[in-house]
Amino acid sequence: MLCIQLRYDNARVRVRDWNTGEPFEIARxxxxxxxxxxxPxxxxxxxxxxxxxxxxxxxxRLRDRRVSRASP
Incomplete structure (x- = not known):
């Protein structure tokens, strides 16, 4: 399993409004x-x-609560 943690202030992350394509306000x-x-x-x-x-x-596997967060 792969997990990549990124913050919204990371330059790699862009959030857009699904309908308009305009930038979405992160603070919202x-x-x-x-x-x-x-x-919604x-x-x-x-x-x-x-x-x-x-x-x-x-x-x-995602539903199995017994799976540790650290398991591969």
Whole structure:
């Protein structure tokens, strides 16, 4: 399993409005999280430059709470 941790202030990360393609206000993401709310489906679209490596993880593995975060 592969995990790459990036912060929103990382130059590799761009967030766009899903519908308009305009830059999305990062502060709005944090305000929404702090309020305990969620965005509706397909509000933001994240882009990474250079592109992140492809990975494949079976859904069952993600659901298995016994899998340690450190397991490969």
């Amino acid at each position: 993401i944090f305000r929404t999280i702090a309020a305990g709310a969620l965005f 489906y397909k509000i933001t679209r994240h882009f990474f430059e250079p592109r992140l490596p492809d990975t494949s993880v079976q859904l069952a």
